[in-house]
Amino acid sequence: MLTNVNKGASPALILLALTFQLTSVFADDTATLSGVITASGPNGPVEGATVFIGNIDQPMPPLKETTTNAAGEWSAEVEFNGQPELTVVVEAAGPEHAPNRHGGSVDFDCYFNCGGGDGEFTIQPEETYTGLDISLEPGGRFSGTVTRSSDGQPLENAMVRILSPDALHALRSPHFRGFSDETGAYESTLAIAPGDYHLTAHPGHGDNYVIQAWQDYSCQLEECPILDTDAIEITAGNVTDDLDFALKDGATVSGTLLPDDIDRVVRLYDGSGLMLGSYFFESWQSNEDQWEFTGLAGGSYYVELSPMLSSEPWLRVLHNGLLCPFSGCDRATGSPLVIPSGASLTLPEITLESGGQIDGELIDADTGQAPVIAGENSLGTYDIVSDDGTVVGGGSILVDDGDVLLWPSAALPDGEYYVRTYSTFFGDGIGYRRLTGDSSTGYLPGYVDAMYPDVACAGVKCDLSAAETVSVTDGEITTITIELSTGSSITGSIVDDATDEPIPNAIVRVLSANNETLATVYTDEDGEFLVGGFPDGEYYLRTSMSSSPGLGDTGPQLPYFDHLYGSTSPCSEQLCNAVDGTAINLTGDDAGPFELRVDQGPVISGRITAQPSGLQLSNGQVEVYDSNGAFVGSYRVNPTTGKYQTTALPPGDYTLVPIVSPAYTSVSAGGGSGTVSATSTSTSPGSMDAPLSSDGFVVSIDTEDVSADLPVIDMGIDRIFDSQFEADD
Template sequence: MYTKLFIAIISLNISLSAFAKQTPTSFEQKIEVLTLLLEQDNIDKRYKETLLLDIDELKGKRELPHVKGSGITSFSGVVMDTFANPVEDHLIQISKYELGVAVSTDNTTTNASGVFSFSALPAGDYVIQVGSSIDGYIDYVFRETADGGPLMCSACIIPEQALINLADGTTRNDIDFTIQLGGVINGTIQDASTLDPVTTQLLRVYPDSEIGTYYLEVVIDASGNYTVKGIPDGSYKIFSTTKLLQGSEVNYHIPQIYGGGDCNYCYRLYADGLGTTLTIASANTINNVDFLLNIGATISGRLVDAVTLNPLAVYNWVYVVDENNMTVGSLVFAGTNTVPTETGDYTIGGFLPGSYYVQGGDLGREYYMREIFANKPCYWSGCDRSEVGDTVMLAANENRIGVNFILEKGGKISGTVTDASTGLPIPPSVVNPSPLQIFDASANVIGGAIVHDITTGAYTSARAIPAGIYSIKTGNMFLGDFNTPYIDEKYNDVPCPGIACDLTTVNVTVATEVTTTGIDFALSQGYSFSGTITDTSSGAPIAGVHVLVYKDMGTGLEPKFANWATTSEGIDGFAIGSFTVSGLPAGTYYAVTNNGSRLPFLGVRTMPGAGWIDILYNGMTCPAIGCDIAAGTPIVLPTVVTFIKGTSPTIDFSLSQGASIAGKVINFNDNAIISDVFINVYDEQGSSLGSYQTDVNGNYHTTGFSAGTYYLTTS
């Protein structure tokens, strides 16, 4: 059963990126490790999405306290197949939820008549699911809607309507399911040379039509054979990824996407459409979906304390990224508190030939500061690795040794983020989890945090930073994550949406091996404006266009980025082409569209342009902010009609198609495609008109431009 709760939040992508050496084996301890990875400041967006879904997956498998035996409420129902026959011994799971989190659970199975029941339950919110990964039936969840009844839900996002609220003494005997058999995929995963089974990787099946929304995990036996059952009709991709390893296990094999070849980070290839599509229809079986994995390169070294040269006491973390700043490997292993014989030595493998950057640290449990090889400071995940670190060059099958880390200590910051009017934590539906960033006196990001306790709003900076004085604010410019509709703030009570405030005035002191406490934020909801973006020619609404908003900072000062929104695709309850930008304090703003050029967030991958000519709010052409933002029509908040926060003035845009530039980037020496390269566009006066990123096939496509002559460079 692979389902996840969805209550007004967007659930994200997956691919288990954290591998553990000598790490504790319980689900709770694995969840702890992945949560600590998630709490690292400014991890790239796809890696964050990966971790969120992996945590959800493990939470679905962990042993929670039993829910029954403490109340007078009950559920019962019947499970039948599509021929109205009872389904015997089918797994039923009930979970009690609080604040969107499962806090207790219980399981039962159906009897010979297909009947199941749960009794002696306390009052509260419940989710009831049916399904098993071994019996071939598709998973379902019961939902409370007008039509009611079960919803096909194999690893799906559970809708809010699945929460069933029961008061004391309530009896529900209508929780009935009619379930159907799903499709099956079979195959093997073996070493390409020896044909021995590969035991250090697992397989994930993802839907082609709903990129990254869920996955089905595949059971692989000791002989390398696997079967995944109960697959709903649809199109799928399947790829391998390194699993959580135990003891001294090392993965030496390169992951692979079926029909698409070797890949350090196969999720990226899947998201870009590579790999063979497998079609499930009418419970068919697809056989011989086999994987032959090649041996890759490895990186080895040691993590130790800079003063004592002893191994770390708690968790060690080694983190590998490629030249495009994409996470391709992550190794977590226990310290001497858990494994007294731990030496700090590590090996992480399964890499393609190429250039990499390697970081080391303590996963945030102690006061060690993160470093990038070789012994260079890199306190946060978004640091410029190419400027700071040494490249680790790997040849095919190479074992690179001596990638060591000598870690020094710093300090941390902690506090709470709450709603100013209620004193309660910011709801998880706003942003999950609520982020913060730390800046030095030059307004450079040096660290970050996320709220780790949604019941109190408490946060602690993810990594130690050097002793000094800093600014800290809510929101995250690395990923474009903000506490909308709340106004993000800089400590202490300074409105600061995006980066629209003075971050050079520092006021939080950090000391070595000390956590500076009480750095609290109480956020208030801000003003907003809404609108629609349409095609000038047809009047049709346009989905997927960003609206970037900049705040007027005063006479003689450049406007600063404040917030953003993206026009709806019509699947989230909003009209196609509509948008709302909120979380804005009173002030004057300028808005500009963006349909494919580089965004102001380093951790968000740029999508291909769609050929629309970007404009300011006044119709003036402004491709990739290659214009004076302040030349746009000012948007003053509040206006006469927006004295009540949450009431939105209407700000509409009408876009025209322009001339665009498209092409491919390849390696001069071997004609290999090069992904994630930026194509920089300049006009005849040398003004920048944005940067456009190549996809996994090396292709790029710009936004629309007016007729003229342009110049291109790569970076």
């Protein structure tokens, strides 16, 4: 405890006394940790191993880092800096030994960097902790050179990063990376476990070169199609060498964004709509208004310019002048920017324009009070709709002190708009949880979605003629109140017909008699669902085993036929006719449970691949048509796996059309790049032939799954380098 200092003492004496007392307080604010690092088996101690002591609450920088002596022994003092205790992990690795943790295991990417996994323990000041021993398995390292592609000159300070076999995790610690010297040579410092890995080479800070994945695959900033690249093999006791990279000159796009007295952001997307990076301006940085992205591989791009927060009164806009008035808008819209490899493009100065906004509240139509609330504060989002039914904006629905509020929307141009509570972005309504049983989200149980001021909607379907528009004026917030009524909910389950097992995370669609989707919901871990409320009327139920509920969700990829409630036959997505099922007549009471039994069947799956590299795109969808030209469904690419998958299909010929963005076209007879043929990778009788049309590919399927990769090309690259991409005869 600090003692009192005489008020009449001199400042120098006071400072001396305080310094002495503080020194006394923290003099013993350390703990001593020690142990022995050995090699597995009979190989004895490991000399020169690096020992890492990390705080699980703040892993980097480490609390302490040290090395072992000839006996494999290590000891370190850890400072507490006033903390009463610390929870730590102890890890070790050597130039010939892969990393391991004392007392537990850890994910591949976590070594020497984070506190996840097992083996955590608590230490206190003035204590000694011994026996923190670790046994290490043999490992290997990697080496090579990094040079400039244009002239072969060495690149100094480049970093070569190693990623896990599934390409989802990169070792974060610099100990397991390679850094090039003045000759361009690099070699990783500490070993990793034997196995196959992926590598990426990154230019030094401030150098404008394209990140490259092994071998010779160019990345767009930090976005690399790693799963498609070649792997390197690390073997125990060896350095895998000759892993050489030649980095290409990077392309640059830049510009100026005003006004400089507001918080704003510039986001860059590739031609498929995948976000590559962001450039933030804060209002206190009033002298900064220029932005720049370097290290681009070249091709088509989209740039979004917007306020920092979507609830601010400034219009979000794309580089081509198209509005992007809410967070769910499709950035890959309209004409892209086209930038050749190594070139620079400066956009004209852009000033964000102000707009009007909408906010308000939801109330119970009968009581005039806030509706009954279940769950957490966030209730999803609401839609702002134009007079032709197009969603042009939106905002969040939040709970504040018991009231249900429409949070200020993203800014909109002057005009008349409709407002409804249903969210097309996620495909869910106000009266249920999109993920049945998910306690992290809130909802208004049993309430019917509505359009301003009080028009009850059947999910997404509202009668615009009965609703009123909301006037939006530049610089103003229009406040509204939407009155909600209660309705009927529908419950049920999805079950595998062959096994009687419930199917979790599958989608159920509520349909109208003319096959319109009114609402979607996921099943919970028990395969059960609840969706509602709905006004009185007739509704139909259908599974949706491999499709997306909305723009903000990829959806499941389950190899089943779909099923209509009340139908005796399986069907496939849009080929299902709602009236072939049994109508559910809602008259104010909840209905169900209804059991939907589904059968497994053959599916078509694959990737959308960019030509000429053949690398997969993680954005996009595939439209499927049967041999009669009837639309079967649209199937999103899963951004994690990079694959699309259809619902189960009956035997026949189908036309698959890859849809990415206006920047891409199919590589086909009419696509400007010649005809590219492909074959099925399945051992089944299915096959993929030359395109049926300029946009689609015919795929035949029988009773087994078929794999079909669908080639597309960035038309920006095609225009720049057309002669390089002519298909072989």
